[in-house]
Amino acid sequence: MEIPRHWRLKKQRYGLVGEVCPHCDAKIFPPRDVCPHCGGEAKTAFNFSGRGEVYSYTVMHDAPAGFDQNTPYAVALVKLEEGPVVTAQLTDLGEEQPRIGMPVEMVTRKIREDANERGMLIYGYKFRPVLR
Structure with a gap:
């Protein structure tokens, strides 16, 4: 894997940063642009415990x-x-x-x-x- 890709994935790899769907409140990890539960757009960052x-x-x-x-x-x-x-x-x-x-x-x-x-x-x- 190249160095730029490591930097792009740094948040999710070091701090379990995913997303929360604003439509159905599903917690998503790894981050995606589309909620796998409702199909809505999901781009709101969420820090997992x-x-x-x-x-x-x-x-x-x-x-x-x-x-x-x-x-x-x-x-x-x-x-x-x-x-x-x-x-x-x-x-x-x-x-x-x-x-x-x-x-x-x-x-x-x-x-x-x-x-x-x-x-x-x-x-x-x-x-x-x-x-x-």
């Missing part, structure tokens, strides 16, 4: 190039408090095993490092268990 729960998960033992140094790692479908379901890596699990229904919160972490000569570090959202 970053809190949710694990809806489903899997543990990756064989990962694509660029992610293989992190194996094994858990990837989950996280149902946000506001409704949308997002796919994200689970992090900071320690000895805890992922489980369906686990309360989680969004954190910003390194996703990967560009392998080319630029060596760009790519950050984005991941989810960790809610700190007690």
Whole structure:
């Protein structure tokens, strides 16, 4: 992915910024120009809380190039408090095993490092268990 695209996606990747539909109040992530619920125009920014729960998960033992140094790692479908379901890596699990229904919160972490000569570090959202 090129550098300009990373800058365009910065808000949604670093802060879970999506949209809210002014017609039906649906919360949308990732942002779209058209509401998937009612078909109305949706361009109003919405900051998600970053809190949710694990809806489903899997543990990756064989990962694509660029992610293989992190194996094994858990990837989950996280149902946000506001409704949308997002796919994200689970992090900071320690000895805890992922489980369906686990309360989680969004954190910003390194996703990967560009392998080319630029060596760009790519950050984005991941989810960790809610700190007690």
